[in-house]
Amino acid sequence: MSDVRGEPTEVRGTLGTVRNAVRLLDLLADGSAYQQLTDLAERSGLSVPTAHRLLRSLVLADLVEQDPRSSRYSLGPEVTRLSQRYLGRLPILGALSPYLVSLRDTLQTTIHVAVLVRESVVYVDRIDASDGGPYRDSHRVTDALSTAAGRMLAARAGDEVWKQCVASHAGLVDEDPDRLRAEWSRAAHLTSGDEIAVVVHDAGETPVAALSATVPPGADAARVEVIATHLSRAASAAGRTLGHG
Amino acid sequence: MSDVRGEPTEVRGTLGTVRNAVRLLDLLADGSAYQQLTDLAERSGLSVPTAHRLLRSLVLADLVEQDPRSSRYSLGPEVTRLSQRYLGRLPILGALSPYLVSLRDTLQTTIHVAVLVRESVVYVDRIDASDGGPYRDSHRVTDALSTAAGRMLAARAGDEVWKQCVASHAGLVDEDPDRLRAEWSRAAHLTSGDEIAVVVHDAGETPVAALSATVPPGADAARVEVIATHLSRAASAAGRTLGHG
DNA sequence: ACCATAGATTCCACTATGTGGAAGTGCAAC
DNA sequence: GTTGCACTTCCACATAGTGGAATCTATGGT
Numbered sequence: 001m002s003d004v005r006g007e008p009t010e011v012r013g014t015l016g017t018v019r020n021a022v023r024l025l026d027l028l029a030d031g032s033a034y035q036q037l038t039d040l041a042e043r044s045g046l047s048v049p050t051a052h053r054l055l056r057s058l059v060l061a062d063l064v065e066q067d068p069r070s071s072r073y074s075l076g077p078e079v080t081r082l083s084q085r086y087l088g089r090l091p092i093l094g095a096l097s098p099y100l101v102s103l104r105d106t107l108q109t110t111i112h113v114a115v116l117v118r119e120s121v122v123y124v125d126r127i128d129a130s131d132g133g134p135y136r137d138s139h140r141v142t143d144a145l146s147t148a149a150g151r152m153l154a155a156r157a158g159d160e161v162w163k164q165c166v167a168s169h170a171g172l173v174d175e176d177p178d179r180l181r182a183e184w185s186r187a188a189h190l191t192s193g194d195e196i197a198v199v200v201h202d203a204g205e206t207p208v209a210a211l212s213a214t215v216p217p218g219a220d221a222a223r224v225e226v227i228a229t230h231l232s233r234a235a236s237a238a239g240r241t242l243g244h245g
Numbered sequence: 246m247s248d249v250r251g252e253p254t255e256v257r258g259t260l261g262t263v264r265n266a267v268r269l270l271d272l273l274a275d276g277s278a279y280q281q282l283t284d285l286a287e288r289s290g291l292s293v294p295t296a297h298r299l300l301r302s303l304v305l306a307d308l309v310e311q312d313p314r315s316s317r318y319s320l321g322p323e324v325t326r327l328s329q330r331y332l333g334r335l336p337i338l339g340a341l342s343p344y345l346v347s348l349r350d351t352l353q354t355t356i357h358v359a360v361l362v363r364e365s366v367v368y369v370d371r372i373d374a375s376d377g378g379p380y381r382d383s384h385r386v387t388d389a390l391s392t393a394a395g396r397m398l399a400a401r402a403g404d405e406v407w408k409q410c411v412a413s414h415a416g417l418v419d420e421d422p423d424r425l426r427a428e429w430s431r432a433a434h435l436t437s438g439d440e441i442a443v444v445v446h447d448a449g450e451t452p453v454a455a456l457s458a459t460v461p462p463g464a465d466a467a468r469v470e471v472i473a474t475h476l477s478r479a480a481s482a483a484g485r486t487l488g489h490g
Numbered sequence: 491a492c493c494a495t496a497g498a499t500t501c502c503a504c505t506a507t508g509t510g511g512a513a514g515t516g517c518a519a520c
Numbered sequence: 521g522t523t524g525c526a527c528t529t530c531c532a533c534a535t536a537g538t539g540g541a542a543t544c545t546a547t548g549g550t
Contacts, residue, residue, distance in 0.1 A: 011305055013500080016536070017262040017508070018302035029330040037527060047510045052528065057263035060256055062363060071527060075331040077362045081386055083328030084367050085274040086320040088384040098379045105375055117322045118307060122329050125383060128372050130350055134343040138370060139333040141326055258529075260508070262537070283497060292539045297499070316498060 020046055021054050025075070028064065034072040087124055092200060092209045095238040100127045103213075103234050107227055110136075110214040114149035114197075116157060117141075119168040121150030121210075129214070145169040148192035149210035152199045155184035156207045189228040191215070196227055200235040202242040211235050265291055266299050270320070273309065279317040332369055337445060337454045340483040345372045348458075348479050352472055355381075355459040359394035359442075361402060362386075364413040366395030366455075374459070390414040393437035394455035397444045400429035401452045434473040436460070441472055445480040447487040456480045 023044050028035065031043075041051035055073050058064035062078035087093055096113055104111045104127050113125040123140045144150035144165040154165040166177045184190060189198045197212035211231050215224060268289050273280065276288075286296035300318050303309035307323035332338055341358055349356045349372050358370040368385045389395035389410040399410040411422045429435060434443045442457035456476050460469060 013298060013301060014305055015262060015266075015298055015302040017260060018266050018299065018306070021260075021263050021266070022303075022306040022308065025327060029327050033334040038525090048526090049510060049528085049530095050508080053258060053260055053508080054263065056258060056528095057260040058267075060259055061263070061267040063267065074334070075327060077331070077360065077367075079324060079327040079331050080360070080367050080369055081362045081365055082270060082274050082320060082324040084369075084384045084386040086322070086324050088386065089278045089319070093384070097381050097383065101373055101375070101379075101381065104373075115322065115325070117326045120326055122322075122325050124325055124329075128346060128349075130346070134346075136342050136346070138342065139329045139338065141329040141333065261506095262508080281497075282499090293497090294499085294501095294539060295537080298537080301499095 017054070020044065020050070021058060024051065024054055024058070025063065028073060028075050033074045034067055034070065035074065036070075036072050040073065090124075091242055092202075092238070093125055095241045096125070096200065096209070096211065096234070099234040099238060100125070103127075103230060104129055107213060107230055109216070109227065112149065112195075112210075112212045112214075114147070114153070114210045114212060115208070116144060116150065116153040116161070119144055119154075119161070119164045121147055121153065123149075124209075131216075143169045147212075148190045148195045148197040149212045151180075151184045151192065152187070152190050152197050152210050153207060155181045156199060188232065191224060196224060196231070198228065198231045198235050201239045203239070208239075208242070262299070265289065265295070266303060269296065269299055269303070270308065273318060273320050278319045279312055279315065280319065281315075281317050285318065335369075336487055337447075337483070338370055340486045341370070341445065341454070341456065341479070344479040344483060345370070348372075348475060349374055352458060352475055354461070354472065357394065357440075357455075357457045357459075359392075359398070359455045359457060360453070361389060361395065361398040361406070364389055364399075364406070364409045366392055366398065368394075369454075376461075388414045392457075393435045393440045393442040394457045396425075396429045396437065397432070397435050397442050397455050398452060400426045401444060433477060436469060441469060441476070443473065443476045443480050446484045448484070453484075453487070 023046075024040060027040055027043055037052055037055065038048060040055070041048045044051060046054070055064055055066070059066050059073075059076065062076045064073055065076035066073050092115075093113065100111050100113075108129055108131070110129045111127045112123050114121045114123045116122075120141050121144050123138075126138060128136060142150070144154040146169065150165075154162055157165075162181060189196055191197075194214055194217065195212050196215050197210045199207045200209045200211055202208050211234060213227050213231060215227060269285060269291075272285055272288055282297055282300065283293060285300070286293045289296060291299070300309055300311070304311050304318075304321065307321045309318055310321040311318050337360075338358065345356050345358075353374055353376070355374045356372045357368050359366050359368045361367075365386050366389050368383075371383060373381060387395070389399040391414065395410075399407055402410075407426060434441055436442075439459055439462065440457050441460050442455045444452045445454045445456055447453050456479060458472050458476060460472060
């Protein structure tokens with residue numbers, strides 16, 4: 001197997017086949033829907049037959065699906081089943097859930113729950129306000145550093161994760177990253193774009209998720225402060241019901 | 246490799262390692278959170294070292310996570326990233342999204358979007374009403390036949406899928422399955438428990454998702470009819486914006 | 491404090507199993 | 521019809537994954 005140049009140290013006792021399968025899943029997730037075999041093979045550094053076999057195996061498991069017409073590949077429905085099972089058992093979600101409806105109703109905004117996955121923020125729960133325009137960008141996932149929720153989480157994550165986040169965040173990092181990190185990890189709440197976010201901690205001190213609200217375009221500072229207060233209160237109430245790490 | 250007895254025909258040109266990795270993911274999804282290696286090995290029919298290597302490889306990719314204390318395994322956060330990417334590109338979700346808020350606001354109920362994954366219904370989008378009690382069972386996934394949305398979809402799926410659904414649905418099938426299937430696949434809408442569901446078709450005739458509403462406990466037939474009408478209207482409006490299968 | 495047990499992890503020789511080059515097939519465009 | 525491109529299948533080779541046995545670690549019992 002040709003190893004990627006500069007890979008630090010191949011972890012011992014690990015299966016190449018699994019690593020390759022996962023690499024393909026990553027490529028399918030990152031690129032656009034329905035990519036073609038040749039492309040995937042090249043980008044993954046695998047030979048075409050190998051990529052084909054791996055994809056075929058993944059298709060059999062519904063983790064990947066293949067368009068019968070173009071025979072191109074994209075992620076398959078099974079990933080959602082796994083995900084829902086994962087999320088259904090995630091303690092933070094259960095802890096936050098009871099607070100979300102009333103939060104939205106009193107604040108009149110859309111509320112999100114986000115977690116950090118590697119160098120991405122994934123919005124894992126949402127509860128929509130009445131007003132909001134017709135465009136709900138549900139199922140969002142972006143570079144951690146491009147949203148307030150992600151920034152709060154990334155800044156509080158381990159050094160290694162933070163570095164990855166900075167590295168994978170394309171552009172917009174004119175400033176000194178470390179200064180931003182310090183600033184963000186101090187802040188009790190953070191605003192970016194139309195989102196205001198706070199962090200949810202578990203019984204230990206470890207941050208486990210971000211709770212955020214969509215703040216309407218022309219909101220004054222006082223309103224932002226009110227929203228932040230409510231979010232923080234819900235976050236710490238939910239956090240108290242959680243165990244350690 | 247020891248083959249499971251009675252497996253019809255091992256699909257040719259398929260990787261055993263991937264199949265085994267997927268089997269482990271399935272076991273982790275089905276059973277309860279944090280299962281132990283020995284158990285997983287036995288249930289999967291793999292040797293302990295093999296299961297361990299596979300799990301270790303999956304942990305490296307964050308598809309599985311291992312509790313450092315008990316060293317037990319459960320699904321990892323990466324599955325949510327893949328899932329969100331999948332859902333974010335799913336045409337039906339984009340098509341339905343614009344209608345959901347107004348549907349909820351006029352009907353005053355919680356609205357769900359569900360899809361069929363193998364023999365399970367997975368609720369992939371939701372939009373919560375104001376009233377509903379404190380218990381939002383978000384991230385639901387159950388046997389297809391145990392919810393109205395799942396029944397509508399399963400009844401309209403291929404014969405093979407239908408059989409799987411019947412087989413995997415524990416209990417409650419006192420009646421003749423085929424009669425139920427005929428009944429369910431004829432119905433324009435279906436009620437079960439507190440849920441009323443309709444099917445969303447794409448430009449062809451193929452059913453792609455179910456749209457459902459939570460109907461309040463003491464609702465009369467007229468109200469149910471009103472809800473069904475609104476759901477159907479949204480479903481066909483969204484379906485018209487979709488391409489073929 | 492000690493041993494006993496159960497479970498996770500590592501080692502190692504064996505060969506089953508995954509690999510990549512090359513040939514085959516199907517489809518679309520010209 | 522013919523050319524080109526991309527997906528798929530074939531096959532010999534050796535890489536890379538496998539399982540039994542040994543080792544380590546943690547937990548509970550006496």
